[in-house]
Amino acid sequence: xxxxxQSSRYLVKRTGEKVFLECxxxxxxxxxxxxxxxxxxxxxxxYFSYDVKMKEKGDIPEGYSVSREKKERFxxxxxxxxxxxxxxxxxxxxxxxxxxxxxxxxxxxxL
Amino acid sequence: GDSVTQMEGPVTLSxxxxxxxxxxxTATGYPSLFWYVQxxxxxxxxxxxxxxxxxxxxxxxxxxxxxxxxxxxxxxxxSVQVSDSAVYFCALINAGNNRKLIxxxxxxxxxxx
Numbered sequence: 140x141x142x143x144x145q146s147s148r149y150l151v152k153r154t155g156e157k158v159f160l161e162c163x164x165x166x167x168x169x170x171x172x173x174x175x176x177x178x179x180x181x182x183x184x185x186y187f188s189y190d191v192k193m194k195e196k197g198d199i200p201e202g203y204s205v206s207r208e209k210k211e212r213f214x215x216x217x218x219x220x221x222x223x224x225x226x227x228x229x230x231x232x233x234x235x236x237x238x239x240x241x242x243x244x245x246x247x248x249x250l
Numbered sequence: 251g252d253s254v255t256q257m258e259g260p261v262t263l264s265x266x267x268x269x270x271x272x273x274x275x276t277a278t279g280y281p282s283l284f285w286y287v288q289x290x291x292x293x294x295x296x297x298x299x300x301x302x303x304x305x306x307x308x309x310x311x312x313x314x315x316x317x318x319x320x321x322x323x324x325x326x327x328x329s330v331q332v333s334d335s336a337v338y339f340c341a342l343i344n345a346g347n348n349r350k351l352i353x354x355x356x357x358x359x360x361x362x363x
Binding site for chain 2: 143170172179180181182184187189197229231233237238239241242243244
């Protein structure tokens with residue numbers, strides 16, 4: 140069965156720390172996405188990637204960067220975590236049939 | 251640009267009640283339309299989709315019809331169960347949009363026994 144795996148279910152970090160969120164998919168998909176989900180705001184796209192080493196900013200890229208060195212892995216980096224980055228982070232990959240597969244999410248708390 | 255508007259929640263229903271969650275969209279061209287569902291504590295998963303006008307997507311007793319004339323894709327179920335309690339997201343994808351999905355804000359559904 141298709142799988143998108145996010146490395147951590149819960150993370151607690153301190154303000155100013157550098158944070159890495161990892162996402163791995165086993166479906167050989169080209170397109171991968173990072174979203175954050177906040178109550179009342181729905182899903183907001185942070186970054187996406189349509190191929191290895193290719194990335195594009197989404198709607199809210201400030202304070203984030205990404206890395207896609209291998210097709211199966213798409214990492215989200217918080218360069219210097221801040222309290223307003225406390226959120227649920229969702230990774231997804233897109234099949235050729237336009238179906239998005241999501242990971243279970245990482246609930247990040249920045250103290 | 252493209253956008254999706256869905257009815258605000260929360261929606262609270264009794265078991266076996268009828269459900270309609272409204273979704274309308276604005277898009278150029280011919281987008282594909284989707285409903286995703288997020289059960290408590292989980293990521294989102296595809297519920298159903300429709301790729302062209304008048305297509306009906308269906309799954310798990312849910313249905314939605316792609317209405318180009320009203321730019322709508324309302325989600326319906328004739329008899330909801332407690333296990334349908336979740337957040338439902340309407341979304342579209344447009345070929346000219348680099349395959350990014352455009353999302354509604356989500357509608358929370360709670361079904362009481």
